[in-house]
Amino acid sequence: MMNNMKAVSDTEIELLGKLQNTLIDMAHEDAINALSQMEYLVTNRNFGKQKQVYANTVSKIGEYYGRHGQIDQATEQFSQMLDFARKNRLKKVEITALSNLALCKAQLGKFLDAIESWKLILPKNRDVERRINILSNISAGYGYVGEGSLSLKYAFDALNTAEINKLEELKISPLINIGTAYERDKMHQKALDYWLIALDLAKRFNATQSLYNVLNNIALAYNALENKELALKYAFESLELREKCAFMEELAAPLNNIGFIYETHGDPDSALEYYEKALEKYRLGNEYSSMANCIANFASIHIKKGDYHKARGYLEEALETVRRTDAQNVAVRVMNMLAEVYAKLGDYVKAYEYMRQTMNIENELNANRKENSISVNEANYYKRKIELQAEVYRKKNKELKHKNKLIRETGVELQKRNAVLNHTVEMLNWLVSVISHDVRAPLGNFTRMLGMMLDGSIAKEEHEEILQSLKNSGEHVYKLVDEMLDGIRLQRRKLDFYVDLVRQDLVPILMSIFSIYLPIAIRKRIDLTYNFSEEVIEALVDTDLFKIVIRNLLNNALKFTDEQGSVDISVSHEGDYVRLCVSDTGKGMDSKTIKAINDGLVPEINKDRVDDGIGLGLSLCRNALLRMNSSLEIESSPGKGSKISMNFPIKGH
Numbered sequence: 167m168m169n170n171m172k173a174v175s176d177t178e179i180e181l182l183g184k185l186q187n188t189l190i191d192m193a194h195e196d197a198i199n200a201l202s203q204m205e206y207l208v209t210n211r212n213f214g215k216q217k218q219v220y221a222n223t224v225s226k227i228g229e230y231y232g233r234h235g236q237i238d239q240a241t242e243q244f245s246q247m248l249d250f251a252r253k254n255r256l257k258k259v260e261i262t263a264l265s266n267l268a269l270c271k272a273q274l275g276k277f278l279d280a281i282e283s284w285k286l287i288l289p290k291n292r293d294v295e296r297r298i299n300i301l302s303n304i305s306a307g308y309g310y311v312g313e314g315s316l317s318l319k320y321a322f323d324a325l326n327t328a329e330i331n332k333l334e335e336l337k338i339s340p341l342i343n344i345g346t347a348y349e350r351d352k353m354h355q356k357a358l359d360y361w362l363i364a365l366d367l368a369k370r371f372n373a374t375q376s377l378y379n380v381l382n383n384i385a386l387a388y389n390a391l392e393n394k395e396l397a398l399k400y401a402f403e404s405l406e407l408r409e410k411c412a413f414m415e416e417l418a419a420p421l422n423n424i425g426f427i428y429e430t431h432g433d434p435d436s437a438l439e440y441y442e443k444a445l446e447k448y449r450l451g452n453e454y455s456s457m458a459n460c461i462a463n464f465a466s467i468h469i470k471k472g473d474y475h476k477a478r479g480y481l482e483e484a485l486e487t488v489r490r491t492d493a494q495n496v497a498v499r500v501m502n503m504l505a506e507v508y509a510k511l512g513d514y515v516k517a518y519e520y521m522r523q524t525m526n527i528e529n530e531l532n533a534n535r536k537e538n539s540i541s542v543n544e545a546n547y548y549k550r551k552i553e554l555q556a557e558v559y560r561k562k563n564k565e566l567k568h569k570n571k572l573i574r575e576t577g578v579e580l581q582k583r584n585a586v587l588n589h590t591v592e593m594l595n596w597l598v599s600v601i602s603h604d605v606r607a608p609l610g611n612f613t614r615m616l617g618m619m620l621d622g623s624i625a626k627e628e629h630e631e632i633l634q635s636l637k638n639s640g641e642h643v644y645k646l647v648d649e650m651l652d653g654i655r656l657q658r659r660k661l662d663f664y665v666d667l668v669r670q671d672l673v674p675i676l677m678s679i680f681s682i683y684l685p686i687a688i689r690k691r692i693d694l695t696y697n698f699s700e701e702v703i704e705a706l707v708d709t710d711l712f713k714i715v716i717r718n719l720l721n722n723a724l725k726f727t728d729e730q731g732s733v734d735i736s737v738s739h740e741g742d743y744v745r746l747c748v749s750d751t752g753k754g755m756d757s758k759t760i761k762a763i764n765d766g767l768v769p770e771i772n773k774d775r776v777d778d779g780i781g782l783g784l785s786l787c788r789n790a791l792l793r794m795n796s797s798l799e800i801e802s803s804p805g806k807g808s809k810i811s812m813n814f815p816i817k818g819h
Contacts, residue, residue, distance in 0.1 A: 224244075245267065422456070605643055
């Protein structure tokens with residue numbers, strides 16, 4: 167700012183404040199006019215002591231360009247802001263500029279560099295709103311590089327911080343990131359649940375940018391759930407909104423998604439039409455990972471049509487494009503498709519080479535991950551899957567040299583499966599017994615009572631009371647079936663040859679379960695919280711059994727806790743053990759029920775209360791815990807809630 171410039175006036179400062187508050191959500195033409203005014207004042211006015219006004223204006227200009235894919239312009243603004251902050255020793259402004267420059271790196275596909283920058287900034291930033299934004303950015307970055315567990319961790323940290331500080335609007339980005347993590351893990355309904363909450367918030371706060379992002383995501387979720395009508399509805403709604411408020415290159419994402427929906431539902435010609443429109447828009451910007459994914463979509467169509475040579479051309483272009491980024495998910499997709507194409511063309515050497523490269527990426531991801539059950543188990547699953555496919559290609563290329571080995575392995579697998587099938591009678595007997603006694607009778611009663619109501623045997627004035635009774639019975643049957651399903655899962659685990667006790671971090675497992683029950687708690691107006699003594703808490707557990715236990719305990723706690731009550735999960739170290747407690751302010755249990763559970767018995771069902779279930783929950787938990795060298799401690803009394811505690815060993819015996 168040169169000294170001979172005209173000083174910025176109070177009126178101009180007031181104007182800049184209004185423009186900063188409204189710029190992001192303006193219609194496109196209005197935003198261009200606002201940008202012109204802001205850039206003129208920044209360039210042609212001396213801001214003197216109004217340094218923060220200058221910094222905020224430059225930051226908002228850069229944010230607008232960044233949100234709308236104009237990365238070069240955004241980088242220029244944030245670099246200008248960084249120089250200004252350092253020259254004037256404005257530490258908070260410097261941190262904001264560094265965070266935004268990292269965001270520009272992420273938009274160019276340099277996600278790992280961006281994450282590293284945000285992690286360096288995070289401990290220095292005490293501003294709650296900026297901290298939430300940085301946590302959300304880190305979450306999104308980890309999602310792009312395939313670290314689903316870490317993405318969820320940072321997203322939940324951001325969501326928790328926003329909730330504690332009652333910053334409702336800042337919950338939108340974490341909710342979108344949580345949904346995205348579950349969508350990448352093929353958990354489409356769970357992703358949709360979080361995105362619908364984010365959609366309500368985006369509409370409430372008129373957050374246009376978030377609104378068309380979440381509309382796009384919801385379209386993909388409905389597509390995965392095979393609801394073409396709703397998928398197209400939300401996709402076109404996102405497109406129409408972007409046409410009003412966005413730059414041309416921002417139309418690419420909804421156009422690409424519309425093409426994908428048509429492809430999924432067997433309309434390749436319409437899909438190609440929209441893919442072509444999307445690619446034209448992608449080429450106007452710098453979102454190389456999304457561009458590569460779009461190019462790969464062309465290949466997908468040609469693979470389905472059997473034109474493998476044409477598909478190969480698109481895939482090689484997609485691979486060249488994605489290699490400009492850190493987007494490992496897209497790279498893995500493209501190389502897997504190349505392996506498939508080369509195999510179809512009979513070139514098993516190249517097919518195997520691309521499968522090997524995919525394996526290397528997965529190995530690198532494993533090496534960079536923290537040891538936690540979600541990411542490592544998922545990565546190992548896909549690694550094994552890729553290795554098996556690579557082995558198939560290698561065998562074809564070497565004239566089926568290892569055919570005998572494959573037959574032997576298949577024989578061993580068949581023997582294992584046969585052993586499991588021999589034990590299924592036990593599970594079926596258990597299931598038939600419960601259905602016969604606890605499900606069939608209420609359903610028969612439904613039919614009889616409804617028949618009597620229809621034929622006039624029961625007076626109309628009694629209908630309301632009877633329907634309420636049937637409703638209560640229906641809820642009871644629903645809970646019976648819910649408990650039966652967990653019983654089946656545990657019964658199946660009893661058939662396993664061994665318990666797979668692995669020392670692993672319990673925090674990500676608990677957070678993934680917490681996320682399932684949080685929407686339920688919100689709907690019931692129950693305060694569901696967690697308290698972990700450390701960021702990483704390791705213990706020896708069997709992942710599947712551990713999940714069954716925690717799900718049952720949370721299900722019981724929420725089931726028996728009334729509105730305005732609370733449920734809490736706490737985990738801490740106690741000597742050579744990890745102590746995990748689930749506490750609630752619910753109805754509690756009497757001493758007779760507690761003794762029955764401790765003796766390994768299923769508590770007697772109270773026929774007068776439909777919300778008792780079949781009494782399997784805590785008994786299932788006790789059996790599962792015994793197999794993991796743990797136990798169940800119950801502190802409870804009627805009307806005062808319950809506290810269920812468990813100790814898990816840190817080391818093996």
